[in-house]
Amino acid sequence: MGEYDIQNVGVLGAGLMGHGIAQLLAVGGCRVKLFDNDPQVLSDAPRRMRDNLGVFLGLGMITREAIDEALGRVNLASDLAELCEGRDLVIEAVSENLELKRRVFASLEELAAPDCILASNTSAISIGKIAQGLARPGRVVGAHFWNPPHVVPCVEVIRGPQTEDAVLESVYDLLRRVGKRPVRVQKDVPGFVGNRMQHALWREAISLVEEGIASAEDVDEVVRYSFGLRLAFLGPLATADLAGLDLTYDVHKDLFPHLDRSTEPSPLLIRKIERGELGAKSGQGFHSWTPEKLKQVISRRDEVLLKIVREVLS
Ligand SMILES: NC(=O)c1ccc[n+]([C@@H]2O[C@H](COP(=O)([O-])OP(=O)(O)OC[C@H]3O[C@@H](n4cnc5c(N)ncnc54)[C@H](O)[C@@H]3O)[C@@H](O)[C@H]2O)c1
Numbered sequence: 001m002g003e004y005d006i007q008n009v010g011v012l013g014a015g016l017m018g019h020g021i022a023q024l025l026a027v028g029g030c031r032v033k034l035f036d037n038d039p040q041v042l043s044d045a046p047r048r049m050r051d052n053l054g055v056f057l058g059l060g061m062i063t064r065e066a067i068d069e070a071l072g073r074v075n076l077a078s079d080l081a082e083l084c085e086g087r088d089l090v091i092e093a094v095s096e097n098l099e100l101k102r103r104v105f106a107s108l109e110e111l112a113a114p115d116c117i118l119a120s121n122t123s124a125i126s127i128g129k130i131a132q133g134l135a136r137p138g139r140v141v142g143a144h145f146w147n148p149p150h151v152v153p154c155v156e157v158i159r160g161p162q163t164e165d166a167v168l169e170s171v172y173d174l175l176r177r178v179g180k181r182p183v184r185v186q187k188d189v190p191g192f193v194g195n196r197m198q199h200a201l202w203r204e205a206i207s208l209v210e211e212g213i214a215s216a217e218d219v220d221e222v223v224r225y226s227f228g229l230r231l232a233f234l235g236p237l238a239t240a241d242l243a244g245l246d247l248t249y250d251v252h253k254d255l256f257p258h259l260d261r262s263t264e265p266s267p268l269l270i271r272k273i274e275r276g277e278l279g280a281k282s283g284q285g286f287h288s289w290t291p292e293k294l295k296q297v298i299s300r301r302d303e304v305l306l307k308i309v310r311e312v313l314s
Pocket residue numbers: 012013014015016017018035036037038041092093094095096097100104121122123124144145146147
């Protein structure tokens with residue numbers, strides 16, 4: 001068990017991740033303060049949270065009263081000092097830039113109470129680098145939520161080189177208490193656990209398209225309608241156990257020499273970027289997108305994910 005009793009949380013950054021993190025903590029019973037240095041983003045956050053919670057309401061996963069109570073536990077701070085006041089934990093969710101995060105953590109160290117835990121939601125920056133130069137790097141920990149954070153249960157709690165045990169365990173305990181499925185990542189490695197596996201899959205998927213083995217549509221279909229369905233219930237290692245480790249060994253022996261092992265981004269990806277094909281935001285990536293299609297896919301994604309989450313966590 002962690003030694004810190006975390007009830008009052010600050011969330012720094014109210015963008016895509018920050019507003020969702022604030023929301024899930026408030027629903028879980030924490031008193032939350034939220035701050036963003038973009039006043040428009042900050043003032044829009046309560047509406048975004050209410051919209052998100054409307055999907056939960058539609059699926060019978062929360063009541064109207066619980067939504068009002070949860071949103072009543074969220075306060076918008078007018079600056080960083082106000083955000084830090086009286087907090088047991090501050091979760092940083094500002095833009096992904098090391099210099100920015102270092103500056104922000106230096107300010108948090110000055111403004112937050114000495115025993116306030118400081119967590120970063122970074123996707124890829126080393127926790128050790130973020131904590132470098134701080135007087136007490138032991139209170140810095142990674143808390144990598146997945147998008148959308150109020151829907152996806154997993155949070156990777158990452159031990160930086162100097163993270164104290166009680167800090168890691170207290171954040172882990174808090175996340176369990178608010179209904180998340182945290183895991184401990186014991187080494188501060190690039191990509192932590194989830195993104196290492198996810199991008200190993202993306203590298204192979206892009207390579208299959210580049211080699212003309214299957215179209216982008218068909219590669220995505222294979223994942224969605226075969227092993228992707230199973231992954232929400234059985235992880236890859238449990239699946240290997242069911243298949244038999246001897247069979248797994250035989251497959252790896254024959255297959256590994258043929259898999260993409262490149263250490264650079266794919267030339268196909270680079271060509272697409274050079275052509276301005278940046279994905280949904282530019283209308284073309286591996287698939288074609290319109291603003292309507294994007295909106296529909298995101299709203300359907302969240303609804304389907306929530307139904308899966310409800311089933312898997314029941
Ligand atoms: N988007 C994802 O899928 C995802 C998933 C997991 C983790 N993350 C990580 O979460 C963090 C935030 O990502 P996001 O997608 O929410 O980005 P975002 O751009 O939507 O939000 C970042 C917010 O930080 C604010 N900000 C920047 N500097 C600030 C400062 N000094 N003080 C206060 N606010 C400041 C910006 O105004 C912006 O609203 C990043 O580190 C990112 O890598 C993102």
